[in-house]
């Protein structure tokens with residue numbers, strides 16, 4: 430779709446509903462230039478120049494839908510910090526890296542990361558509808574946007590056919606839902622011809638930043654390739670909109686089990702009450718909170734990072750006060766590709782022989798007989 434030159438701002442009220450809800454229209458009209466963002470959010474020349482400089486290092490894009498959400502909710506820092514470039518991103522911090530999880534090393538075939546025995550991560554593209562400022566694959570989000578070529582996809586399929594221990598593929602990126610239905614259908618069809626692949630999992634942020642991507646046709650297509658799981662990257666209760674609700678119910682009605690992935694971010698969601706509201710809200714949208722990730726040490730994100738102790742305290746609050754259904758795992762990805770590790774404050778100590786001393790959330794101690802004769 431061709432974009433008008435010098436587009437300033439698209440008021441929700443000026444766009445016919447069918448167009449607003451057309452995902453390719455939303456995609457074509459993303460805000461991708463500092464000047465546009467400046468015009469939309471009334472920024473001064475210095476702020477615009479800063480965004481321009483930051484965006485040269487890490488791409489910027491915001492859908493009209495998400496920009497409208499920021500407007501509607503009164504520009505809360507929690508949404509702002511996730512998508513608007515911050516000059517702090519340019520600070521070089523020796524503790525941070527561009528590929529903190531050493532994904533490149535575990536990638537023998539381009540775009541395929543095989544770290545855990547039974548599952549493989551496929552990076553379909555480096556394109557996203559919105560470029561999150563906390564992205565942990567920032568190495569893919571600079572320069573121009575690229576997609577996998579058909580030859581690269583063929584190499585994946587060959588790898589997957591040859592590795593019979595792989596039971597699951599995780600389609601990620603970039604955002605895998607940036608591919609058209611037709612292209613996804615072709616890939617899923619080929620994956621389904623590999624008998625030992627049991628589970629197909631998507632990791633996507635589009636239901637949150639471009640919920641209109643979840644069309645009836647898309648759901649119908651996914652349904653043909655069951656079992657398909659879909660995990661949604663969401664970080665704040667303000668992102669729980671009616672549009673997201675519609676998208677999730679459509680997917681759930683099509684038999685797609687939904688999970689969520691949340692990144693713990695300073696000044697965005699590092700607060701027990703906020704996360705409790707998010708996880709409870711997700712359950713109502715038929716999304717099972719799956720993981721709360723400790724932020725990876727990615728270059729350009731120092732200003733969004735928080736401590737593991739903070740995360741543990743938040744999890745204690747959640748565990749003590751929230752339905753077990755609404756609780757995600759709190760997970761940190763160890764450096765150098767050593768993999769994900771679940772974190773939780775120990776709620777027990779070793780007592781005398783055969784006794785474990787439990788520490789209930791209500792306080793005190795509860796000695797527990799281990800039960801071995």
Ligand SMILES: *Cc1c(COP(=O)(O)O)cnc(C)c1O
Nearest residue numbers: 542543544545548549550599769
């Ligand atoms: C996170 C991740 C997975 C998926 O891990 P789960 O614990 O199954 O969610 C798979 N491969 C790589 C390389 C990952 O980083």
